[in-house]
Amino acid sequence: MNGAESLVATLVNAGVEVCFANPGTSELHLVAALDRVPGMRCVLCLFEGGVTGAADGYARMAGKPAATLLHLGPGLGNGFANLHNARRAHTPVLNVVGEHATYHMAFDAPLTSDIQAVAGAVSAHVDTVREASALGAAGARALAAAQSGMGHVSTLIVHADAAWTEGGIVADPVAPTPPAAPEPERVRAAAEALRAGQAMILAGNLGARREALLLASAIAAKTGARLATIGRNPRLERGAGTAVAERLANPAGPQSKALADVRNLILVGEGEPITFFGHPNRPSRTTHPDCAMLHLADPHDDALAALRALADEVGARTADAVLEPYAPPELPTGPLNPDSVAAVVGALLPENAVVADESITVGRSLHKFTRSSAPHDWMHLPGGAIGIGIPLATGAAVAVPDRKVINLQADGSGMYTVQALWTQARENLDVLTVVWSNRSYKILRDELGNVGLPNPGPTALSMLDLSNPEIGWVGIARGFGVEAEQVDTLEGFIAAFRDGIAHRGPRLIEVVL
Structure with missing residues (x-):
């Protein structure tokens, strides 16, 4: 050997x-x-x-x-x-x-x-x-x-x-270090903070998994606290029957507004809320200056055990949790825009789907339109380095071949790793890719004002434009062996999305917005 x-x-x-x-x-x-x-x-x-x-x-x-x-x-x-x-x-x-x-x-x-x-x-x-x-x-x-x-x-x-070289030796498995057990002092401090009021439980990572969020919801209901997650978790189990939790938006302005009244922030598997970037004359923290941070469980700690201990401390039980109803939106009519496409996704999302979300700007409406859809998993982009959506969906489809995987994909970031479509075709993976084709780096256009550049010149604007020439997503996908179509109306998107859900194997829909 x-x-x-x-x-x-x-x-x-x-x-x-x-x-x-x-x-x-x-x-x-x-x-x-x-x-x-x-x-x-x-x-x-x-x-x-x-x-x-x-x-x-x-x-x-x-x-x-x-x-x-x-x-x-x-x-x-x-x-x-x-x-x-x-x-x-x-x-x-x-x-x-x-x-x-x-x-x-x-x-x-x-x-x-x-x-x-x-x-x-x-x-x-x-x-x-x-x-x-x-x-x-x-x-x-x-x-x-x-x-x-x-x-x-x-x-x-x-x-x-x-x-x-010959002489290889097969080794026995080595036991990994398990997540750290909860610290009693942290549990007591979190309980005191909840009793003090103006409190929020911010859950992430292991703290944002289904059972953990149910306990966090029960604790919040028992103590009058708010429960939230940030929109960049590795995996959220969402939809009907899961715990109701606020979603803190990634942009600094809306996040700061949502946290303005919080004075006691209990962090469960999550770090302190900060802005993605430093902007001129703006703070890096999105919490109020008087907000106290209480670290109940760090990302590599046993968040579920910590929440169980905290629930015992405050007398909460899982039955106290507030659950999402099954209430998907009605199929919309009218123009094709971020709200209407989000409503289509929410209305038609199949039970047990896995969503790989790299929607960037177009995806800001997705949370509110999918929170009460059929139960599903949602994978975000925790690291912020774009170009993960298509391969993330590819890997997920290898892991759970019996589940429909849906990749909601911005066009600019999709081009970073578009070759992963070929792997989907080669492995016959059940992935539906939906490309939001606004033909620009829209997130960067939005950032111009935030960094003090409200009046960019033609060179700067040209660096954010993907329309000259337009990217032919349908041709690219077909070249990699993936069935594809382009839609530019809401009715066309509804029909294409339904068809993509109904058929197994890799498919792509380019939605021109």
């Missing part, structure tokens, strides 16, 4: 079932090992940003990591943006990155780079393996690091000769 085979066998034995890959020469022995060691599905992506984004989507829905297989430092670099998103989402991802043979490093070959430095910026664990006999054990440790707490990005760098 060579080193590559021992690594694959170690990961398979520990429960890793999928490898998203874009390999090169240095990784070919690892690719060959995927043939010789049964139990690992290998999914090819045409760009490394698709690899890492798909691994993120897979882990969010599967609840466990996939492996990625990346080619040297440049391959890891190409996947960096979506590894940043995975880090911010606290998603367990195990990167396997090839490196030149140990004896070849001294020659500074063209693809030589500082892989450790690139990996270190997004990884909680980085290890480099030079010998076949050490590869299995290193893989077990790297996997445990990825699965510790809520989840981390973990990177294993494998010298080519460690992969091809």
Whole structure:
């Protein structure tokens, strides 16, 4: 058994079932090992940003990591943006990155780079393996690091000769570090803050999962507090039968307004609310200056256990939770605009769907029109690095093949990783991609005033325009093997969305707004 085979066998034995890959020469022995060691599905992506984004989507829905297989430092670099998103989402991802043979490093070959430095910026664990006999054990440790707490990005760098040399040893699984137990002092402090009034429970990450939100809702109902989440959670279980929670908008102005009266903010799996960017003469915090922050549970803590302890402290029970009714909107009529398309999504969203949302500006109406739809999962963009929507949906569809995955996709960010459509076709994944085609970087047009540039010139405006020439989404999708159509009326969108929901397999709808 060579080193590559021992690594694959170690990961398979520990429960890793999928490898998203874009390999090169240095990784070919690892690719060959995927043939010789049964139990690992290998999914090819045409760009490394698709690899890492798909691994993120897979882990969010599967609840466990996939492996990625990346080619040297440049391959890891190409996947960096979506590894940043995975880090911010606290998603367990195990990167396997090839490196030149140990004896070849001294020659500074063209693809030589500082892989450790690139990996270190997004990884909680980085290890480099030079010998076949050490590869299995290193893989077990790297996997445990990825699965510790809520989840981390973990990177294993494998010298080519460690992969091809005989003497590999299959390692036993290593137990990950579980989420930290609640601290009694934090629980008591949170209870006192709730009793003081003007309180909000802000839940995120593990604190925003279904059971945790039900407990948080019960606590809020018992104490008169508000319950909210921020619109950038890795995974929200939403719709009829889930807990009612406010959604704090990402833009600083609306978020500050929503938090203006809060003086006691209990953070459950969430950090302090801040603005995405620093704007001239505006604060970075969106809370009132007199607001006290109480950290009940950090993102890698056991948020559910902390909420159970807090519920006991204040005498709340899950039966006290306020639940969303099943009340989807009526199908709209009239013009095609962000509100009407959001209402269509809310009215027709199928039960148990998974939504990968990279809608950006068009998506600001989606929450209110889908909150009482059929039960579903919603995946946001926690890291803010655009270009994750299409691969995120791809990975989710690999993880839950029996569920309809719907990608609500801005056109500008969609072009970053559009190659993932090819993977959807190759794997026959059940993904409906809806592209909001406003033919601009609309979010940046909106930001001009916020950064003190209310009167941009023609050069600045041209940098935000995607209409010259127009991007042919239908032709692009068909070129990747995905059925596609364009609509520019509300009636056309309703018909296309219904058709896309009814049929399995990858499809794309371009909605011209």
